[in-house]
Amino acid sequence: SSAVRASALPMREAAAARMPSPPHREVALALAEEVYARLGAQLLPSAVPADVAEFVNGAGTAVGTLDVRRGAPASSIDFVLQSSLHCKVPNGAIDITSILIFLDASTDAPHFLMEFIQGSPASMVVILDLLPRKDLALHPEYIEKYYQNTQLDKQREKIEELPQTRPYRSTSLFVRSACSPTAVSVSIDCGQGGESILEEIVYGHLASVAKGVLQIWLDSCAGNTSEMTEVERDAMVKRDQIVRSKSIEVDLTANLPRMFGSDVSSRVIAEIRKAFGVQEA
Amino acid sequence: SSAVRASALPMREAAAARMPSPPHREVALALAEEVYARLGAQLLPSAVPADVAEFVNGAGTAVGTLDVRRGAPASSIDFVLQSSLHCKVPNGAIDITSILIFLDASTDAPHFLMEFIQGSPASMVVILDLLPRKDLALHPEYIEKYYQNTQLDKQREKIEELPQTRPYRSTSLFVRSACSPTAVSVSIDCGQGGESILEEIVYGHLASVAKGVLQIWLDSCAGNTSEMTEVERDAMVKRDQIVRSKSIEVDLTANLPRMFGSDVSSRVIAEIRKAFGVQEA
Numbered sequence: 001s002s003a004v005r006a007s008a009l010p011m012r013e014a015a016a017a018r019m020p021s022p023p024h025r026e027v028a029l030a031l032a033e034e035v036y037a038r039l040g041a042q043l044l045p046s047a048v049p050a051d052v053a054e055f056v057n058g059a060g061t062a063v064g065t066l067d068v069r070r071g072a073p074a075s076s077i078d079f080v081l082q083s084s085l086h087c088k089v090p091n092g093a094i095d096i097t098s099i100l101i102f103l104d105a106s107t108d109a110p111h112f113l114m115e116f117i118q119g120s121p122a123s124m125v126v127i128l129d130l131l132p133r134k135d136l137a138l139h140p141e142y143i144e145k146y147y148q149n150t151q152l153d154k155q156r157e158k159i160e161e162l163p164q165t166r167p168y169r170s171t172s173l174f175v176r177s178a179c180s181p182t183a184v185s186v187s188i189d190c191g192q193g194g195e196s197i198l199e200e201i202v203y204g205h206l207a208s209v210a211k212g213v214l215q216i217w218l219d220s221c222a223g224n225t226s227e228m229t230e231v232e233r234d235a236m237v238k239r240d241q242i243v244r245s246k247s248i249e250v251d252l253t254a255n256l257p258r259m260f261g262s263d264v265s266s267r268v269i270a271e272i273r274k275a276f277g278v279q280e281a
Numbered sequence: 282s283s284a285v286r287a288s289a290l291p292m293r294e295a296a297a298a299r300m301p302s303p304p305h306r307e308v309a310l311a312l313a314e315e316v317y318a319r320l321g322a323q324l325l326p327s328a329v330p331a332d333v334a335e336f337v338n339g340a341g342t343a344v345g346t347l348d349v350r351r352g353a354p355a356s357s358i359d360f361v362l363q364s365s366l367h368c369k370v371p372n373g374a375i376d377i378t379s380i381l382i383f384l385d386a387s388t389d390a391p392h393f394l395m396e397f398i399q400g401s402p403a404s405m406v407v408i409l410d411l412l413p414r415k416d417l418a419l420h421p422e423y424i425e426k427y428y429q430n431t432q433l434d435k436q437r438e439k440i441e442e443l444p445q446t447r448p449y450r451s452t453s454l455f456v457r458s459a460c461s462p463t464a465v466s467v468s469i470d471c472g473q474g475g476e477s478i479l480e481e482i483v484y485g486h487l488a489s490v491a492k493g494v495l496q497i498w499l500d501s502c503a504g505n506t507s508e509m510t511e512v513e514r515d516a517m518v519k520r521d522q523i524v525r526s527k528s529i530e531v532d533l534t535a536n537l538p539r540m541f542g543s544d545v546s547s548r549v550i551a552e553i554r555k556a557f558g559v560q561e562a
Contacts, residue, residue, distance in 0.1 A: 136458035
């Protein structure tokens, strides 16, 4: 496992030269370390080409990193995707840090999704969920197994009890529909001059909740295999494909070209499509 | 249609003798009038027995009314259910007013759900949704047709922009899962002495939003029939059954006995089960 972890480090070190490390990114990278520590032995080395592992736009105002580690054949992990984006804008910068861990069709356990989007020094958006792979209204037993019994909702309550948080709703109704009923989807706004308050929240509440959700996922989902009929598995795979395609469409093809131009972003999106196992629409 | 409407009136008049009319109930009854005006010709007369049309508990501290009108055979309406509950509690009273309009299997269009729950003079919970009948993550085209194109989300935004509203989350993860991503699910709290502010909101914003959602449902869902394969229809019917059974379980079998005792509530729940077409669990 140390050999596997070492293979990811050069990429992250190279990127660190230009990629800023706001507190939220430190929290995310610590979680990624934990993922690699727990799952490293099940992951193949990163196979992302160098010009996608780190990329910049022509003007040098935007920098991104992407790491994708596929699961080994015997593992139920499909891939671990970790990405950081930093993009200067007229009044500051946007920093986005994401970790996605998707499972393959040997299990019906939820995927792990974490996304931090910081658009100003004192405010950010947090999305943190175990993405369901079945129609929850049709499968109350799935809700019970992965969401009720794991007490996932307590993590959401912990962050929503902060007076600085408000619900964040994606403008995409599809994205809202793909999330679980326990999804953390909040904006944290600490107001003018609230940079140090946000920092405190990020290292405190946010780190603890993100770690809590990841722990639940690692304990209840990561090692899971599920008995399914062929028909059930086919239905799940079909649903997964749609969720994967639509997420790329909504999240990336809509935004990345604006930040990095069409050449760089096509290259990056092609690599993400490969990880997701979906064709261009 | 006037004969049909007349048949519902004696029930409502009898109930009016004991059932209080807080502002939210007046708003709900006006909407019910609109439903009967638009759909009356497609509805059969009420067939609810007198002791369920109006019911009280032994101590006389709780009173309820229930009206169920089935759709005529050629109509896509399965039933219109309208209910009011009033229950004295140590520090006041709880008033619940609901309108549910469910469609049958000739269409995949969403059901209409409206529930007002007032637990104190200055605060209440509002749930208002077009309940999806398909797995939205699997059917982006369904989201587009019934939720995106109808601009339903604007109604939610209109009520959430009020400073007195906060998101309300059902403690049941199933109920949350059954709702659409545009569902209005808020508590409105006007604070100590805020009775007249709440009244203003109820007759203003709330009446307008509830009417807006009903209008969308009447225009885009009520008259709808849908081409479906046998397999698609079977899947939808199965999903519908689960949503219906679980709603009764979560909403009624958990709460009604506490208010009305087991005899009265069994009678009422049996009648609702009949409307919903589901057997006792």
